[in-house]
Amino acid sequence: MSMKVMNNMAATLSIGEVNRNINRRNEALRKLASGVKLNSAGDDASGFAISAKMQVRLRALYQDVQNVQNGRSMLRVAAGGIENIVSELRSLKELAINAANDHNSDADRQILQQEFDERVFTIDDIANTTNYNGKVLLRGGYGRSTPSSSMPPLNYSTVWKNVSQPTVSGTFTVDVDPDTGATSATIDSDGVYTIPSDFSGTINIKAKNVQLSGTGLTNVNIIGPSGGGANLWIDGLDITNSDDDNIINFQGDNNVLSIRGDNSLKGSASGSTAIINVGGGLVVQGDGTSTLTISGHQQGAGIGSDQGGTCGDIGICDANITFDNTSFGGGAGASIGSGIGGTVGNIQIENSVIASNAGTVDANGYGNGAYHAAIGSGSGGASCGDILIVDSDISTICTDTGIGSGFPNCTCGNIEIANSNLELHGNLSACIGAGDASSCGNISIYPGTNITSFSTKGAGIGSGQNGSTAQDVVIGSDVTIQHTSEDGAVIGTGYNGYINMIRIDGDTLANIDPSTAYTDDTQLFFPYSGIGNGRDGHAAIAGEIATPISGHPLVIHHGTKSGQALYCYIGDMQSDALKGEIPTAEDGYDLAQNPQLKAILNEAGSMSLADAIVTTQHDATVAIRVIDGALDYAIGEATTVGSYISRLEYTESNLVTASENTQASESTIRDADIAKEMLEHTKHNILAQASQSMLAQANQAMSSVLSLLE
Numbered sequence: 032m033s034m035k036v037m038n039n040m041a042a043t044l045s046i047g048e049v050n051r052n053i054n055r056r057n058e059a060l061r062k063l064a065s066g067v068k069l070n071s072a073g074d075d076a077s078g079f080a081i082s083a084k085m086q087v088r089l090r091a092l093y094q095d096v097q098n099v100q101n102g103r104s105m106l107r108v109a110a111g112g113i114e115n116i117v118s119e120l121r122s123l124k125e126l127a128i129n130a131a132n133d134h135n136s137d138a139d140r141q142i143l144q145q146e147f148d149e150r151v152f153t154i155d156d157i158a159n160t161t162n163y164n165g166k167v168l169l170r171g172g173y174g175r176s177t178p179s180s181s182m183p184p185l186n187y188s189t190v191w192k193n194v195s196q197p198t199v200s201g202t203f204t205v206d207v208d209p210d211t212g213a214t215s216a217t218i219d220s221d222g223v224y225t226i227p228s229d230f231s232g233t234i235n236i237k238a239k240n241v242q243l244s245g246t247g248l249t250n251v252n253i254i255g256p257s258g259g260g261a262n263l264w265i266d267g268l269d270i271t272n273s274d275d276d277n278i279i280n281f282q283g284d285n286n287v288l289s290i291r292g293d294n295s296l297k298g299s300a301s302g303s304t305a306i307i308n309v310g311g312g313l314v315v316q317g318d319g320t321s322t323l324t325i326s327g328h329q330q331g332a333g334i335g336s337d338q339g340g341t342c343g344d345i346g347i348c349d350a351n352i353t354f355d356n357t358s359f360g361g362g363a364g365a366s367i368g369s370g371i372g373g374t375v376g377n378i379q380i381e382n383s384v385i386a387s388n389a390g391t392v393d394a395n396g397y398g399n400g401a402y403h404a405a406i407g408s409g410s411g412g413a414s415c416g417d418i419l420i421v422d423s424d425i426s427t428i429c430t431d432t433g434i435g436s437g438f439p440n441c442t443c444g445n446i447e448i449a450n451s452n453l454e455l456h457g458n459l460s461a462c463i464g465a466g467d468a469s470s471c472g473n474i475s476i477y478p479g480t481n482i483t484s485f486s487t488k489g490a491g492i493g494s495g496q497n498g499s500t501a502q503d504v505v506i507g508s509d510v511t512i513q514h515t516s517e518d519g520a521v522i523g524t525g526y527n528g529y530i531n532m533i534r535i536d537g538d539t540l541a542n543i544d545p546s547t548a549y550t551d552d553t554q555l556f557f558p559y560s561g562i563g564n565g566r567d568g569h570a571a572i573a574g575e576i577a578t579p580i581s582g583h584p585l586v587i588h589h590g591t592k593s594g595q596a597l598y599c600y601i602g603d604m605q606s607d608a609l610k611g612e613i614p615t616a617e618d619g620y621d622l623a624q625n626p627q628l629k630a631i632l633n634e635a636g637s638m639s640l641a642d643a644i645v646t647t648q649h650d651a652t653v654a655i656r657v658i659d660g661a662l663d664y665a666i667g668e669a670t671t672v673g674s675y676i677s678r679l680e681y682t683e684s685n686l687v688t689a690s691e692n693t694q695a696s697e698s699t700i701r702d703a704d705i706a707k708e709m710l711e712h713t714k715h716n717i718l719a720q721a722s723q724s725m726l727a728q729a730n731q732a733m734s735s736v737l738s739l740l741e
Contacts, residue, residue, distance in 0.1 A: 045722055045723075045725045048718075048722040048725070049719060049722040049723055052715045052718040052719035052722055053715075053719045055711070055715040056712055056715035056716045056718075056719050059708050059709075059711040059712035059715060060712055062708045078700050081700055082697055082700045085693055085696060085697035085700070086697060088591055088693055089690060089693050089694055089697060091591040092591065092686055092689055092690040092693060093690060095588070095589050095590065095591065095686050096683060096686045096687060096690065098587060098588050098589055099587065099589050099679050099682050099683045099686060100683065102585075102587035102589075102597070102599075102679055103676055103679045103680070103683070104163070105163040105164075105166070105168070105585070105587075106585075106599065106672055106675050106676050106679070107676060108161060108162075108163045108168065109161060109163075109168040109169060109601055109672050110669065110672045110673060110676065111161075112157050112158070112161030112168065112169050112604070113169065113604060113665060113668055113669045113672060114669060115157050116154050116157055116158070116169075116604050116665050117662065117665050117666060117669060119150050119153055119154050119157070120154070120609075120640075120658060120661055120662050120665060121662075122150055123147060123150050123151070123640075123654075123658050124655065124658045124659070124662070126143050126146060126147050126150070126645060127147070127643070127645050127651050127654040127655045127658055128651075128655060129143060129651075130143045130144075130147075130645035130646075130648070130650075130651035130654075131645075131648055131651035131652050131654075131655060132648075133648055137646070137647075140645055140646050140647065140651070141646065143645050144644060144645050144646050147643075147644070147645050147654075151606050151640060151641065151643075154604070154605070154606050154609070154640070155605050155606050157169065157604070158170055158603070158604040158605045158606075159605070166585075168585075168601055169601065169603070169604040169605075170603060170604070170605060171602065171603025171604075171605070171608060173584055173585045173599065173600060173601045174600060174601060174602045174603050182475060182477065182505055182507045182536075183473075183475055183505065185421075185447060185449055185475075185477055186417075186419065186447060187381075187419060187421055187447075187449070189348065189381060190314050190316075190346030190347075190348055190379050190381065191314075191316060191348050191349070192287045192314050192316065194240075194262045194287050194289065195240065195262070196242065196264055196289070197221050197222050197223050197240045197241060197242050197262075197264065198223065199221070199222045199223065200222060200223050200224075201218070201220060201221075201222025201223060201224050201241075202224070203216040203217065203218050203224060203234070204216065204217075205230060205232070213232060213233075214230065214231060214232030214233075215232045215233040215234070215235065216230070216232065216233070216234050216235070217234075217235045217236075217237060218234065218235070218236045218237065218238055218241055219237050219238060220238050221238045221239065221240040221241060222238070222240075222241065222242070223241075223242040223244075224241060224242065224243050224244075225243075225244050225245055226243060226244070226245030226248055226251060226268075227245070228245065228246065228247045228248065230245075230248065230251065231248075231249055231250040231251060232250070232251065232252070233251075233252045233253075233254060234251065234252070234253045234254065235254050236253065236254065236255055236256055236261065236263070237256055237257075238256070239256065239260055239261060239262055240262045241261075241262070241263055241264070242263075242264035242265070242266060243263070243264070243265055243266075243268055244265070244266045244267045244268055244292075245267075245268055245269065245270075246267060246268075246269040247269060248268075248269060248270045248271070249270070249271050249272065249273070250271075250272050250273060250274055251270045251272070251278070252272070252274075252276045252277060252278060252280070253278065253279045253280065254277075254280045254282070255279070255280060255281040255282050255283075255286060255310065256282065256283065257282050257283065258282070258283045259281070259282055259283020259284045259285050259286055259310060259311055259312075260283065260284075260285045260286065261281060261282075261283075261286040261287065262286075262287050262289070263279070263281075263286070263287070263288050263289070264288075264289045264290075264291060265288065265289070265290060265291070265292075265294050265323075266291040266292040266294075266321075267291075267292040267293065267294065268294045268295075268296070269294065269295045270295070270296050270297065271295075271297040272297065272298055272299060272327075273299055274299060274302075275299050275301070275302040275303055275304055276302075276304055277304045277305055277306065277307070277308045277331075277337070278296045278298060278306050278307065279296070279306070279307045279308070280308045280310070281307070281308060281309055281310035281311075281313050282310045282311070283310055283311050284310065284311030284312035284343055285311075285312060286309070286310055286311075286312060286313045286314070287313070287314050287315075287316065288307070288313060288314070288315045288316070289316055289317070290315065290316070290317040290318070290321045290322070290323050290350055290351075290352075291317075291318060291321045292321055293321065293322045293324075294321070294322065294323045294324070295323075295324045295325075295326075296323070296324070296325050296326075297325075297326045297327045298325075298326070298327035298328050298329075298331075299327060299329070301329055301330075302327065302328065302329050302330065302331055303329070303330040303331055303337060303338040303370070303371075304330075304331040304337045304338070304370075305328065305331035305332040305333070305334065305335050305336055305337050305340070305364065305370060306325050306327070306328045306331070306332075306333050306334065307325070307333070307334045307335075308331075308335075308336065308337060308340070308342065309334060309335055309336070309342045309343060309344075309345050309375070310342060310343065311342070311343040312342075312343035312344045312345075312376070313334075313343070313344075313345055313346070314346040314347070314348070315334065315345075315346070315347045315348075315350055315352070316346075316347070316348045316349055316350060317348075317349045317350035317351055317352075317383070318349060319349050319351070319382075320351070321350075321351065322351045322352070322353065323350065323351070323352045323353070324352075324353045324354075324355060325352065325353070325354050325355075325366075326354065326355040326356055327356070328354075328356065328364050328366075328370075329356075329363065329364060330363055330364055330370055330371045331364045331370040331371075331373075332364040332365045332366070332367065332368055332369055332370045332373070332375075332409060333354045333364070333365070333366040333367060333387075334347075334352075334366070334367050335364070335365055335367060335368045335369050335370065335373070335375050335409075336368075336369045336370050336373035336374060336375050337370050337373060338364065338370040338371045338372060338373060339370070339371065339372045339373055340369075340370060340373045340374075341373065341374045341375075342369075342373070342374070342375045342376070343375070343376045344375075344376035344377045344378070344379070344416070345367060345368070345375060345376070345377070345378045345379070346378075346379045346380075346381075347367065347379070347380045347381070347383050347385070348379075348380075348381045348382055348383060349381075349382050349383060350383040350384075350385075351383065351384045352383070352384070352385050352386075353385075353386045353388070354366040354367075354385075354386065354387040354388065354389070354405075355388050356388065356389040356400075356401060357388055357389065357390065357391070357400070363401060363402055363403050363409060363410040363411065363437075364403060364409040364410075365403050365404050365405065365406065365407055365408060365409040365413070365415075365437065366385075366387040366389070366403075366405045366406060366427075367380070367385070367387075367405070367406045367407075368404060368406060368407045368408055368409060368413070368415045369407075369408050369409045369413040369414060369415050370409050370413065371409050371410050371411040371413060372409075372411045372412045372413055373409060373413050373414075374413065374414050374415070375408075375414075375415045375416070376415070376416045377415075377416035377417045377418070377419070377444070378406060378407065378415060378416070378417070378418045378419070379418075379419040379420075379421075380406070380419070380420045380421070380423050380425070381419075381420075381421045381422055381423060382421070382422045382423060383423045383424075384423065384424045385406070385423065385424070385425050385426070386425075386426045386427075387405035387406070387426070387427040387428070387429070387433075388426075388427075388428045389401035389403070389405070389427075389428060389429040390428050390429050390430060391428070392428055392456050392485075395485065395487075395515065396456055396485035396515055397456065397457070397458050397485050397486065397487050397515075398427075398428045398429050398430060398456035398457050398458055398485065399430055399458060400428060400429045400430055401429045401430060401431070402429075402430050402431050402437065402438045402467075403429060403431055403432075403437040403438070404431060404432040404433070404434065404435050404436055404437040404441070404443070404460075404466055405427035405429055405432070405433050405434065405455075406418065406420075406425070406427070406433070406434045406435075407432060407434060407435045407436055407437065407441075407443045407471075408435075408436045408437050408441040408442060408443050408466075408469075409437050409441070410431070410437040410438050410439070410441060410466075411437075411439070411440070411441075412439075412440045412441060413436075413437055413441045414436075414441060414442045414443065415436075415442075415443045415444065416443070416444045417443075417444035417445045417446070417447070417472070418434060418435070418443060418444070418445070418446045418447070419446075419447045419448075420434065420447070420448045420449070420451050421448075421449045421450060421451065422449070422450050422451060423451045423452075424451065424452045424453075425451065425452070425453045425454070425455070426453070426454045426455070427454075427455050427456065427457070428456045429456075429457060429458075430457065430458045430459060430460075431457060431458070431459060431460045431466050431467060431495075432457060432460040432461060432462065432463075432464070432465070432466040432469075432489075432495065433453070433455030433456075433457055433462045433463060433484070434446060434448070434453070434455070434462070434463045434464075435460075435461060435463060435464045435465060435466060435469075435471045436464075436465055436466040436469040436470060436471050437460075437466045437469060438459065438460065438466045438467040438468060438469060438495075439466070439467060439468035439469060439497075440468060440469060441466055441469040441470075442469065442470050442471065443471045443472065444471070444472045445471075445472040445473045445474070445475070446463060446464065446471060446472070446473070446474045446475070447475045447477065448463070448475070448476050448477065448480050449476075449477035449478070449479065449480060450477065450478065450479035450480060451479075451480050451481075452480075452481045453480070453481070453482045453483070453484070454483045454484075455482070455483070455484040455485070455486075456484075456485045457484070457485065457486040457489060458486060458487050458488065458489075459486070459487065459488045459489060459495055459496050459497075459525075460486065460488070460489040460495030460496070460499065460525070461486065461489040461490045461491070461492065461493050461494050461495045461499070461501065461519070461525055461528075462482075462484035462485070462486050462489065462490075462491050462492070462514070463476075463482070463484070463491070463492045463493075464489075464490065464492055464493050464494055464495070464501045464504075465493070465494040465495050465499040465500055465501045465528070466495050466499060467488075467489075467495045467496055467497055467499060468495075468496075468497040468498055468499055469495070469499050470499060470500040470501070471500075471501050471502070472501075472502050473502045473503045473504075473505070474492055474493070474501060474502075474503070474504045474505070475504075475505045475507075476492065476504075476505070476506045476507060476510050477507045477510075478507045478508050478509040478510060479509055479510075480510045480511075481510075481511045482510070482511065482512045482513070482514075483513045483514075484512075484513070484514045484515070485514070485515045485516070486514070486515075486516050486519055486525070487516060487517050487518065487519075488516075488517070488518050488519060488525050488526040489516065489519045489525035489526075489528070490514070490516070490519040490520045490521070490522065490523050490524055490525045490528065490530075491512055491514030491516070491519070491520070491521045491522060492504055492506070492512070492514075492521075492522045493519075493520065493522055493523045493524055493525065493528065493530045493533075494523075494524045494525050494528030494529055494530050495519075495525040495526075495528055496518070496519075496525045496526040496527055496528060497526075497527055497528075498527060498528070498529065499525060499528045499529070500528070500529045500530070500531075501528075501529075501530045501531070502530075502531045502532075503531050503532045503533075503534070504522060504523075504530060504532070504533050504534070505534045505535075506522065506533075506534070506535040506536060506539050507536050507539065508536040508539055509539065510536070510539040511539075512539075522535065584598040584599050584600045585598070585599040585600075585601065586598060586599075587599060587679065589679075589682050589686065597675065597678060597679065597682070599672075599675045600671070601668065601671075601672060602664070602668045602671075604665065604668065605641075606639065606640040606641040607639045607640070607641040607642075608639065608664075609639055609640040609641075609660075609661035609664055609665060610638065610639040610640065610657065610660045610661060610664065631652055631653055631656055634653050635653050635656040635657050635660070638653070638657050639657070639661075640657060640658065640661045642657070643657040643658065
């Protein structure tokens with residue numbers, strides 16, 4: 032056996048074991064002393080993070096329970112006050128019925144009137160003194176209101192141009208360029224022209240009133256008069272081009288394209304020009320039955336501007352137009368509007384049927400295909416002016432916006448839609464409003480409009496994803512909206528989008544189905560899902576969101592996140608607010624057969640309890656009807672407050688269950704198993720003592736070296 036002096040390895044190893052066992056013993060001792068096994072993130076980083084979040088939620092749930100209990104107590108105070116008012120109203124009705132009987136003299140009725148006044152005063156006293164923590168509950172401060180949607184006036188005047196259809200037949204001469212072999216023709220006079228099926232080339236129109244027809248045509252390019260003012264009619268015009276030129280190129284402004292019969296214009300699969308370039312301004316008008324099919328537009332618009340081009344206003348009326356780009360891979364120019372990076376003026380569509388199909392629809396209804404606005408600005412920084420759609424049926428399929436601005440960095444002006452039916456299939460943008468990473472102005476949806484929309488990331492009406500922005504959204508009455516989305520609101524923002532203000536007429540809000548809207552982690556501004564923010568969206572409310580029962584409710588917060596609250600509305604219970612609906616013939620009253628009752632109801636219709644008196648038999652009869660209305664009103668409020676209380680009872684039960692389950696889950700992660708930790712402490716305590724003993728022996732062994740030196 033070797034003996035060393037410089038390095039006592041046995042002692043060194045023993046010291047390491049001593050330290051390790053002491054550390055483990057101390058760790059077990061800390062867990063035993065604290066009762067938890069996660070005293071710091073170092074014990075278990077992921078477990079500590081989960082436990083910390085659960086502790087935050089647990090404390091929030093405890094506060095929610097307290098909030099609900101306090102809120103229920105507050106509502107019980109209100110319910111007690113309303114019950115007392117109902118009791119007084121019952122007494123008032125007894126007085127009114129008594130006064131209505133002619134066994135009373137005028138002096139008797141004066142005495143009854145004194146008691147009547149005192150009981151009315153008591154009702155006002157109850158309404159003005161029923162309070163909880165200084166909050167007066169029955170004076171109308173937390174009552175319902177039905178605000179107007181404040182619709183802006185519809186900026187509408189028809190774009191119809193009363194132009195004359197040419198009737199005289201005409202012929203044109205074909206010219207052939209001797210150097211290039213290119214063919215062309217010039218139309219110098221008004222008339223009706225048929226393009227021969229073997230003609231290919233450019234037709235220059237210099238006349239103002241021209242009608243064209245021709246089937247099976249290829250590579251025909253039609254150029255309008257250079258000064259504008261064209262009155263071009265097409266009737267059975269069928270053109271398929273493979274070159275990158277406009278099929279119809281209008282110049283100047285005040286142009287009109289009239290559609291008769293069935294027409295088809297098919298462009299190049301890779302063209303940068305519009306199928307129909309609107310020049311300085313174009314009105315397309317049909318007769319309600321004729322059709323126009325446009326396909327093959329890519330970088331340019333179907334009807335609008337070329338790629339990077341600038342055009343004027345577009346008006347469409349009484350037309351039936353189909354845009355079919357499915358076989359061309361979609362396209363990045365708008366169907367009606369601007370091409371890539373292009374600009375057009377205002378777009379107005381009235382009394383028309385427009386179908387834009389630039390992709391496919393998946394099983395959920397989301398569109399895939401072209402990155403553009405079907406109606407509006409195309410893509411790649413394109414822009415357009417205001418968009419107005421009236422009395423029309425619109426259907427779109429694309430990846431981006433149905434009506435508004437395309438993707439990316441595109442803009443459009445204000446959007447107004449009235450009395451129209453829309454079915455819009457998109458994916459990344461608002462179906463009506465701002466495209467992906469783009470913006471739009473104010474959006475106004477007027478009465479009589481029905482909207483069915485689909486967009487994975489975008490709102491139905493508002494903004495799309497990726498910082499897209501829309502301004503004010505105003506929805507009028509008699510509008511129905513059904514929007515399907517994973518991350519977007521029905522009305523508001525898309526994923527990481529922004530919108531300035533939302534105002535919705537109460538009648539419309541009742542028709543909105545938010546069942547498929549994104550709701551998790553959504554900040555809602557009123558108790559109605561699907562209105563406000565989509566996922567990670569931002570809606571800065573500069574005004575109000577009008578709801579059927581909007582106002583300034585009592586807010587009883589009962590959730591761990593913002594916006595999870597019960598909004599309690601309590602009506603004004605003062606005597607001047609106590610009145611009810613007047614019965615009609617539909618309620619079983621045959622007013623035509625009872626003119627006396629009709630007169631009483633008419634008189635009572637303008638009165639509240641504060642106006643009722645019983646000084647004459649007639650006044651008492653009218654007062655009975657007024658009190659009946661006041662009772663209906665008061666009982667309705669009592670029922671409403673009672674339903675709030677009942678809902679809070681269920682809410683408290685759910686919160687208690689959630690807190691119990693959360694605490695049990697957090698205990699599993701954080702609490703120490705005392706028996707196990709006691710075992711660990713005992714084991715490492717014994718090992719620490721044993722390793723200390725071994726250290727002592729190792730040190731003692733070194734002293735045996737001295738025996739060799741004696």
